[in-house]
Amino acid sequence: MRFQLTDDQRALRDGVRGLLARRFDREALRAAVDAPGRLDRALWRELGEAGFFALRLPESDGGVGLGLPEAVLAFEEAGRVLLPGPLVATHLAAGVVSGAADGSVVVADVDGGLVEWLDAADVVRGEAGGAVPLRSVDPLTPLHRVAGRRMPGVSEADPVAVLLTAAEQLGTATRACELAVQHARTREQFGRPIGAFQAVKHLCAQLLVRAEVARAAVYAAAVTAEPVDIAAARLLADEAAVQGARDCLQVHGGMGFTWESEVHLLLKRAWVRARRGGGGAESEELLAADLTA
CATH class of the missing domain: 1.10.540.10 (Acyl-CoA dehydrogenase/oxidase, N-terminal domain)
Structure with a gap:
């Protein structure tokens, strides 16, 4: 379809x-x-x-x-x-x-013992006692570790929260692909754009494939709203964002690691999002349970 x-x-x-x-x-x-x-x-x-x-x-x-x-x-x-x-x-x-x-x-x-933007929030849903600030790898996502839990009735892996996080990861993967292709077209080495070299071409192609596969899964999960579809979409989106940002850094070389570049921020945000509830092992367990049922 x-x-x-x-x-x-x-x-x-x-x-x-x-x-x-x-x-x-x-x-x-x-x-x-x-x-x-x-x-x-x-x-x-x-x-x-x-x-x-x-x-x-x-x-x-x-x-x-x-x-x-x-x-x-x-x-x-x-x-x-x-x-x-x-x-x-x-x-x-x-x-x-x-x-x-x-x-x-x-x-x-409160999500798995962590709270994003605790100091900026007017309302915190859940028990957030004993909050300890953490040094977040992403400068745009302040984190606190808390000795608490979510509000009663609020799932630790709310399917909608899982899917919306996957959608954010998809957007980041798309941006990584855009930046990599743009740099490959304009950056020159040996008198040629670096995108003319096969190794860079392959990186850009892989970026696009991962992002588009994740897009199809995320959009489909938004239509079905089935927990198993959402889990699959989340895994694909996390991979597309994290690996896509890594490959984008590879295309940029040392320039991507400079503080003035936004490329390293893509990777850092993708890392932090991947730790939210419903990602990684939780989604894998849900998929495994469905496959073995």
Whole structure:
């Protein structure tokens, strides 16, 4: 079966991309890196006004009334630009926590003993006692380790949270592919673009294949909403983001490791996201249980 985005879905994706291009461009990304732990509240409220957090909230409750496929498209765009903040937690809290839907309140979740953006959050869902700050590998994702747990009734691996994280990883994998191809076309060695050399061609091709395979899995899981499909999509998206960022670094060489480059930020964010609930071993166990049932 061949899946195609509807005109409305394309318009939504383009609208989110345009908003982020205007409000969180490369300069804003660098500013966020230089001020770690500071959340742009004005941008957060603007996201709320645009319906980012209330996409799946029914219209009768003041939401947009769309579904999981549309939320996936929005979060893919957020992952593509490395938008900081507890996006998934606040989105899931829309309709449950007052102010989450319109972006006036920032919500964080306890996830496997970790909390992202604890100091910036207005509400923390779960018990977060004994919070200890950690040195996060990603300067755009402050972390605390807590001696706590999620709220009763909130799963440690909420399927929607798992899928939205996969969508963010997909966006990051797509951006890694774009940057690698752009650099391969413009960077020259021995009088030729480095993209003319077979080794670089293979890296770029692998980047594209992993990203597109992950895209198909994430989009399909958004349609079926089956936990097993979501687990498979998460594994593919994590691999596409982490390995894609590694290959993008390989294409850039030493330039990719410089603080001025955004390439290393892609890898660092992908590493941190991959540790969220529902990734890695949890998704593998779910798939294994389904295959052996």
